Amino acid sequence: MSDINQFNITQKVKDSFETEPDSRFEKILHSVIDHLHDCTRELNVTHDEWMGVLNFLYDCGQISTPERHEFILLSDVLGFSALVDMINTRGGATEGSNLGPFYLDDAPEKKLGANLADDREGVTVLVHGTVTDILHKPLPGAIIDTWQADATGTYPIQEQEQGQDKMDLRGKFTCDEQGRYYYTTVLPKPYTVPYDGPVGKLLRAGNRHAWRAAHLHYIVRAQGMHDITTEVFFENTEYIDNDAVFGVRKSLIAKLEPAKKIDELGFETEKKPDAMFKFDFVLAPESKKR
Amino acid sequence: MSDINQFNITQKVKDSFETEPDSRFEKILHSVIDHLHDCTRELNVTHDEWMGVLNFLYDCGQISTPERHEFILLSDVLGFSALVDMINTRGGATEGSNLGPFYLDDAPEKKLGANLADDREGVTVLVHGTVTDILHKPLPGAIIDTWQADATGTYPIQEQEQGQDKMDLRGKFTCDEQGRYYYTTVLPKPYTVPYDGPVGKLLRAGNRHAWRAAHLHYIVRAQGMHDITTEVFFENTEYIDNDAVFGVRKSLIAKLEPAKKIDELGFETEKKPDAMFKFDFVLAPESKKR
Numbered sequence: 001m002s003d004i005n006q007f008n009i010t011q012k013v014k015d016s017f018e019t020e021p022d023s024r025f026e027k028i029l030h031s032v033i034d035h036l037h038d039c040t041r042e043l044n045v046t047h048d049e050w051m052g053v054l055n056f057l058y059d060c061g062q063i064s065t066p067e068r069h070e071f072i073l074l075s076d077v078l079g080f081s082a083l084v085d086m087i088n089t090r091g092g093a094t095e096g097s098n099l100g101p102f103y104l105d106d107a108p109e110k111k112l113g114a115n116l117a118d119d120r121e122g123v124t125v126l127v128h129g130t131v132t133d134i135l136h137k138p139l140p141g142a143i144i145d146t147w148q149a150d151a152t153g154t155y156p157i158q159e160q161e162q163g164q165d166k167m168d169l170r171g172k173f174t175c176d177e178q179g180r181y182y183y184t185t186v187l188p189k190p191y192t193v194p195y196d197g198p199v200g201k202l203l204r205a206g207n208r209h210a211w212r213a214a215h216l217h218y219i220v221r222a223q224g225m226h227d228i229t230t231e232v233f234f235e236n237t238e239y240i241d242n243d244a245v246f247g248v249r250k251s252l253i254a255k256l257e258p259a260k261k262i263d264e265l266g267f268e269t270e271k272k273p274d275a276m277f278k279f280d281f282v283l284a285p286e287s288k289k290r
Numbered sequence: 291m292s293d294i295n296q297f298n299i300t301q302k303v304k305d306s307f308e309t310e311p312d313s314r315f316e317k318i319l320h321s322v323i324d325h326l327h328d329c330t331r332e333l334n335v336t337h338d339e340w341m342g343v344l345n346f347l348y349d350c351g352q353i354s355t356p357e358r359h360e361f362i363l364l365s366d367v368l369g370f371s372a373l374v375d376m377i378n379t380r381g382g383a384t385e386g387s388n389l390g391p392f393y394l395d396d397a398p399e400k401k402l403g404a405n406l407a408d409d410r411e412g413v414t415v416l417v418h419g420t421v422t423d424i425l426h427k428p429l430p431g432a433i434i435d436t437w438q439a440d441a442t443g444t445y446p447i448q449e450q451e452q453g454q455d456k457m458d459l460r461g462k463f464t465c466d467e468q469g470r471y472y473y474t475t476v477l478p479k480p481y482t483v484p485y486d487g488p489v490g491k492l493l494r495a496g497n498r499h500a501w502r503a504a505h506l507h508y509i510v511r512a513q514g515m516h517d518i519t520t521e522v523f524f525e526n527t528e529y530i531d532n533d534a535v536f537g538v539r540k541s542l543i544a545k546l547e548p549a550k551k552i553d554e555l556g557f558e559t560e561k562k563p564d565a566m567f568k569f570d571f572v573l574a575p576e577s578k579k580r
Contacts, residue, residue, distance in 0.1 A: 017497070071351075207309075
């Protein structure tokens with residue numbers, strides 16, 4: 001038996017796993033072990049510090065429920081979710097951004113021009129644009145799946161106990177023959193990520209706020225194309241430069257315009273909007289999974 | 291606002307924390323973010339893989355209770371606990387090894403020569419040695435705090451419901467004027483770490499076993515000296531080359547000897563042993579905490 005020490009232990013741990021050579025599982029396992037062992041050595045971690053980290057993870061686990069995934073939140077505030085979104089953005093396609101915790105896959109289908117907000121308070125905005133491929137060819141029949149907070153920064157699903165319908169402020173639209181979509185809704189407001197748990201404690205320890213810039217969520221799908229999950233933000237709104245989960249990209253910021261331009265577009269809408277903005281989605285072709 | 295991308299996001303995440311410059315908190319936070327962002331980029335992590343990791347952590351959290359800390363177990367099987375033990379071993383002192391989950395700080399005080407095992411089945415062994423400083427000066431009054439599994443690989447604390455006393459097979463001994471300690475107990479057997487949870491799933495996915503080499507646990511303390519937490523193993527026993535938590539070091543392996551040599555030592559023991567081994571502990575002076 002060769003002796004084990006703080007330098008060769010990393011290789012020994014990797015060797016202890018009998019993984020298929022060059023498999024994805026092996027690559028992930030080895031990379032995580034390499035990086036975290038390096039980190040531990042570099043910092044000369046003490047026993048107290050190491051237990052602090054393990055207890056932080058324990059606390060994240062204890063506050064988690066099927067409705068609250070504190071590890072996703074941790075990933076969000078440390079920029080990992082954004083980084084994974086960036087890594088997986090296809091060249092030429094719309095940049096990806098956070099899925100967030102409030103997506104429901106069975107949102108109701110709506111007709112183009114419908115109003116998602118009923119008679120909710122807030123600024124009614126016309127949202128419109130096109131879905132095209134990376135060569136700007138329209139994609140008729142593309143599906144725009146959207147969900148959002150209201151003008152108080154709340155998702156109806158968070159207020160089900162107060163009588164709200166979780167399907168409110170959600171909808172799936174099918175693009176017309178020119179690849180266009182359009183609907184009205186209320187402008188959402190900023191809100192905070194949950195900060196009453198261990199992740200909130202971490203934010204406070206680093207003097208960070210928990211606010212997200214106001215945004216609309218989208219998943220856009222079309223036959224033969226790679227889905228995109230993203231968010232659309234608004235120019236010159238609060239937290240646009242310091243979103244708590246690093247979701248904002250320049251290319252995802254829309255510019256609000258006055259309603260007077262709406263007539264030129266010729267859209268029939270259920271409700272008369274106060275303002276409007278345009279956002280075009282670009283999808284890349286599906287690639288074979290590795 | 292400068293745009294964010296997969297290369298500058300790491301600095302932006304670090305900058306989002308207003309930590310005291312060069313504080314330990316800042317160093318740890320920055321190093322963890324740097325290494326894990328690098329790891330994520332290097333692997334080109336997909337959304338499914340990232341959710342797989344987050345759900346693995348979620349599952350570890352869900353199975354954890356005040357009696358079961360799955361994150362410590364994860365740290366153990368990935369060699370982090372051993373690495374932290376190695377990093378924190380003082381030059382010249384006995385090497386550290388796993389504390390494990392069964393330590394109780396209020397073990398009963400026992401007299402030198404006592405038998406820890408009552409009339410339990412198994413091989414009764416005389417355990418003896420000295421506690422000295424790194425210049426070999428004996429440390430009279432040093433405290434040997436020990437706990438162990440029995441000859442079936444079970445800690446009495448695990449069988450409290452079957453009527454076992456959790457304080458069995460534990461004891462604190464005070465070294466005599468020559469810094470010597472001696473007592474008898476049964477030889478422990480190997481046992482498995484818990485493998486019915488997410489960490490067990492990881493071990494199985496990597497074709498790894500969950501067995502620990504048989505060992506005795508020790509915390510050794512003396513006035514003005516740095517405590518050591520360690521384990522003592524036995525030459526040529528099962529799993530000595532592939533302990534599931536990387537706890538074995540060459541310097542921590544004791545050699546069992548026949549009982550006939552015991553008379554030469556002149557120790558008075560409560561029970562007549564079948565075998566014996568010697569293990570000397572060496573403590574380094576306390577250093578100021580950073």
